[in-house]
Amino acid sequence: MVDQITHSETLLSKLPETGLHQAIEHFYFGYRAFTAPPDRILDQRGLGRVHHRILYFVGRHPQISVNSLLSILNVSKQALNAPLRQLIEMHLVEINTAEHDRRVRQLSLTASGKKLEARLTGTQMKQLQAVFETVGENAAAGWHQVMGCLSKQE
Amino acid sequence: MVDQITHSETLLSKLPETGLHQAIEHFYFGYRAFTAPPDRILDQRGLGRVHHRILYFVGRHPQISVNSLLSILNVSKQALNAPLRQLIEMHLVEINTAEHDRRVRQLSLTASGKKLEARLTGTQMKQLQAVFETVGENAAAGWHQVMGCLSKQE
DNA sequence: ATTAAATGTCAATAAAGTTGACCTATAGAC
């Protein structure tokens, strides 16, 4: 950053705006640091952020339907189509017809899909764990509270 | 989300992976909730996330040089060029030659630029403040610690 | 038989970003 904010400045600045501005910058730089490592791995295979999201949520919700995935990711089906098909053609995601309703397609990760997903998400988990250990249980719990509360804002 | 994670599940799940997975999802959904309100305002004027970032950092660092802005935003000058020129043409950002070095251009917000920036960032500050008040000072401090630590990861 | 849901696809277009080349103006070193 241009004007690095020093520790003493952090403690001394008492204007209510300052803390919130710092929060905004923390969010911006924090999120960027959080997505950079997996993005580097994805880049090597010509994949992007969307592909990680697909891999992640399919991994967390095996047999998820296409529509449910669309809802989670908040994208149009046309926008999902290309990257999803790409993952299927790369044999990272499997697609098959649901038994209970033959209209719906269920998505799940293949063995190599699980492997890649674990690698991608693994970098983030290690990073978070390192930070949580550094700041302690208490701060980590606070972080979770804030992020949980924020996520629930419509 | 497809499988909503309930409060009791949060407390009961003790596998180390679960907490980290939840952290990852908190980060994803939290960031999305955080950027959605300003994005709606920007959309009305045909602007996007980049424009907000430019307005924000120029607002925070008046007289910032183009190169410094590029470093902060981590984009190529060609990628910055279009949105920045757009903001200048919309009279939201002012550009002028630096006195100390006539090669460098200094950027700052115009009156209407400040107004828009305040509106955009204001939605985020209100949102964060509401969350911080809900979870209390302690949790808010923890959140700052975690995000600060994360931001400093290279 | 009809309607609705879940999915997929195509075309046309628009928006964004990338690389590489090139240009001007100015500063600093020699």
Add this chain to the structure above:
DNA sequence: GTCTATAGGTCAACTTTATTGACATTTAAT
């Protein structure tokens, strides 16, 4: 003064990505 490096700007060609709208297929439900 000459040479080189820096700060900035622009153009072209291309790729990627997303968006809208239309349309088709398969299957469920009534």
